Amino acid sequence: MEKLKAFDIEFMRLSDGDHDFSFDIDDAFFKAFPQDRIKSGQLTCQVALHKEETLLQFQFETEGSVNTTCDRCLNEIAYPVESFETLIVTLGSSYQEQDADVIEIPSTEHKLNVAQYIYEYILTALPMNINCDGLEDVVCDEQILKYIDPDTQGEAKEPGDPRWNALKDIDLDK
Numbered sequence: 001m002e003k004l005k006a007f008d009i010e011f012m013r014l015s016d017g018d019h020d021f022s023f024d025i026d027d028a029f030f031k032a033f034p035q036d037r038i039k040s041g042q043l044t045c046q047v048a049l050h051k052e053e054t055l056l057q058f059q060f061e062t063e064g065s066v067n068t069t070c071d072r073c074l075n076e077i078a079y080p081v082e083s084f085e086t087l088i089v090t091l092g093s094s095y096q097e098q099d100a101d102v103i104e105i106p107s108t109e110h111k112l113n114v115a116q117y118i119y120e121y122i123l124t125a126l127p128m129n130i131n132c133d134g135l136e137d138v139v140c141d142e143q144i145l146k147y148i149d150p151d152t153q154g155e156a157k158e159p160g161d162p163r164w165n166a167l168k169d170i171d172l173d174k
């Protein structure tokens with residue numbers, strides 16, 4: 001996690017009040033979280049921090065796209081991500097998650113690394129099934145679908161397939 005040091009927010013030396021941060025999220029970021037779903041990506045995350053004596057309120061606004069694979073046709077696609085999340089951090093006596101978006105950290109801490117949170121917000125923003133339907137300029141690769149989806153392939157060979165019947169009705173002489 002050393003290479004994500006850039007995602008440390010050193011809150012202790014900040015005055016009470018509002019502070020803004022901006023993070024660029026690139027391929028190196030995703031390499032730090034090895035898993036299959038997201039291979040790389042280009043996003044920016046704007047963080048607005050409101051600091052009080054024993055409380056930090058973070059708002060994360062993440063926008064951009066991740067490079068992933070269509071679940072259906074296996075096309076490599078850039079999938080858009082837009083996420084808005086809030087995290088409340090209270091300064092107390094120990095580390096504990098009080099709620100999904102409320103955590104307590106010891107008041108002796110002086111910084112918080114937000115990389116893991118941003119990563120989870122990106123994952124949360126993605127649908128369960130990622131496919132070309134969610135994209136504006138891309139459709140599923142029909143040729144590939146025929147190869148990988150045995151049902152589609154079977155239908156195409158079926159003489160009673162309505163798609164073939166429709167073709168038969170076209171009078172080419174006209």
Ligand SMILES: [Zn+2]
Nearest residue numbers: 070073132140
């Ligand atoms: Zn697709």
